[in-house]
Amino acid sequence: MEIERKFLVRNDDFKAQAVKVRHITQGYLVADGVRTVRIRLCEEEACITVKGKTQAGGFSRHEYEYALPLEDAKEMLSLCLPGYIRKTRYCIPYEGHMWEVDVFEGLHHGLVIAEVELQREDEDVALPDWIDHEVTGDKRYYNSFIAGIQR
């Protein structure tokens, strides 16, 4: 079960606090609002992820993720629906949570989204100074929507 909250960011201050920076390319074999299958390349690693629908009224969904051979994943990207995502991910630890801030590239240049993964939906999260307002559940900020696949 993936439990995740999303936020916009105010400024670039998160970059100086990042403990890890990675380049990600991802595509979708399907993202129809009920089920998502994503192929992700992250530096020299790759994975396939199957996700269910976000539970009504909440921000949890079933997620299944498996490592892939890098060469297979590169080939599988060409089977994906048109509309890849390229982004740089900054990982920032803050008061007991690991924040991931995605800076989108290419067509989506200028878009920056911060995510934090939780153990429980009602878990308290301290927000760093650079966090702006919350966009959890707003489908315009789903990666599959940003990619132009889910409408």
Place this chain on the structure above:
Amino acid sequence: MEIERKFLVRNDDFKAQAVKVRHITQGYLVADGVRTVRIRLCEEEACITVKGKTQAGGFSRHEYEYALPLEDAKEMLSLCLPGYIRKTRYCIPYEGHMWEVDVFEGLHHGLVIAEVELQREDEDVALPDWIDHEVTGDKRYYNSFIAGIQR
């Protein structure tokens, strides 16, 4: 690369020649004619398979298959598109090739399809007596079409 030919069968003689018999349940996360993602449970094993489109004029396509934890696969079946397939697969060695004969159950009861996997498209294959006419490339015999997903 998967290279496969499909045939209908004349009778049940293949059953007596089978060296392995397995029950299969499978569902599809997507099957839109360009890309297919299949979840398969086969006895106590499970896998996820990503397939591309059959190459024009031939009967080859890219295929990527990975083992899955059985419990994950059972859960993922519930994320699949409506229209599972249940079938019994008989494996029959014949003159250097392994034939797989699928006897469909449930809604598709009565349908029996034999498949043989090849190394090359132009490879010679000896046909067992119980083989009827070839249906390679006829999309009505794609499993995703039988499941009612691809049209």
